[in-house]
Amino acid sequence: MSARTALVIGGTGPTGPPLVEGLLERGLDTTIFHTGRHEVPDGPDVPHLHGDPYDADGIADALGDGRWDVVIATYGRVRLLAQHVAGRCEHFLAVGGTPVYDGYIDPHRRVPTGMDMPVHEDHPLVPVEDREPVTYRTGAIRRTEDTVFELGRRGAFGATYLRYPTVYGPRNPHAWEWTVVRRVLDGRPWMILSDDGRGIHSRAGAANAAHAILCAVDHPEAAAQQAYNVADDELVSIRQWAELTALAAGGDLPIRSLPGELPSPGWGVIAFGYQATPSCVLDTSKIREQLGYADVMSVRDGLAETVEWMLAHREEMDANPNLVDPFDYAAEDRLVAAYDAAMASVAEAAEPFRAIVGRMTVPQTAKGARAGGS
Structure with missing residues (x-):
């Protein structure tokens, strides 16, 4: 009997090597x-097809x-890819993102503002056609899923x-962690986060994101016609993420908090500024219960x-075209000084x-307040 076959569109980004290795371990040829522009020198030894996955x-x-028995589209124009392999594979798995949920982009369009959390797979999706004014063309994401x-x-x-959600790992084209790591390397005394980094965003480590796909490959009947949220089991706030990143880079980077409405480097640590x-x-819970998913890292x-990969590729990080952080430390110092002065001026009010x-009487408990904390 011939071995089952798999085609991965992508394969060289953060999730690519662990995904391909997992397929090989399962006996899939x-x-x-991919385009061929970003090869992984020490990646799995498999055949490559080079071309334009967006055309x-x-x-x-x-x-x-x-x-192929299995086709996995991790990037490229997924609609065109799906249409091309229709009838030529048994299982087609596509990777999308949380912007398909209504309220992720343009949260003020919903009442109450933002998303219903935790976000289930049946959360309302964005409209098929973009609403004006267009902040980000989410309609295309919805049409692709459809x-x-x-x-x-x-x-x-x-x-x-x-x-x-936001994925982190080596070779990530959107290297959010570099805004923290470089400040540690440059010896900055602090970094700016918006609203003290209190927001909480699900993230997915590359190994965990790849494992989620492999769980769906392992259970094709259960996964057919299903959408699944993918994220690390562990949740951290934006501030905790920055602090853990700084520690991994070998430093301690205190946080300066500025209002989220104020443009600052704090906008650069999370998607969509x-x-x-x-x-x-x-x-x-759906992918854990139906497909047996659990974090592997x-x-x-x-x-x-x-961070280890970034430190070994510093020149590549500094040249990353997707960086939105100017690392203009003089401007940061001026901004924080102006903010401190403004705060002092409104302190009396x-x-x-x-x-x-x-x-206020403290502490407060589920049974009510207790005077003196006793």
Whole structure:
């Protein structure tokens, strides 16, 4: 009997090597299709197809009439890829993202503001057509999901969609951690976070994100026509994430808090420049219960691996075209000085409210307040 076959569109990003290695361990003859611009020197030894995964002709030229048991689209124009392999694979797995949920982008369009948390897979999705004014074209994400599931309903393949949050790991094109790591390397005395980094966003370490796909590969019947949230089991606040990253880089980086409405480097540590939902906690009970998912790497170990790779590729990090942090320390110093002066100027006006809060009886418990804390 011939071995089962798999095609991975991507394969060289943060989730690529652990995903391909997992497929090989399962006995699948695996091929990857990507542009060829970002090879992994020590990646798994599998055949590569090079072409344009964002263009219908490029996809057709590279894939031709090929057939695979499993096709996994981790990047590229997923709608075009799904249409091309329709009827040529048994199981099509696509990776999408949390912006498909209504309220993630433009949270003030919903009442109450933002998302219903924890976010279940049946949370309302964004409209198929973008609403004006357009902040980010989320309609295309929704249309892609709809296309994949419609092909699944027609019997073209078993369709599975995995909704990723922010992913971290080596080779990540969006290296959010570098804004922390470089400040540690540069000896900065502090870094700015918006609103003290109080927001909580589900994240997924690369190894965990790849493992989630492999769980769906292992259970094709259960995963057919299903969407799954993917995220680390462990949740950390934005501030905790920054502190853990700094520790992994070998430093201690105190936090300076500025209001989220004020543009600052704090906008650069989270997707969409702090203009999306302030918090997004994904419910992952569905993938855990149906497919047996559990983290294979802790947040601390995942961040340590990420930072270690960054430290070994500093020039590549500084040249990353997706960096949104200017590392303009003189401007940061001026901004914080101006903010401190403004806070001092309004301190007198705020004093009555400080006094009111100071008179509150503490501590408060589920049974009510207890005077004197006894």
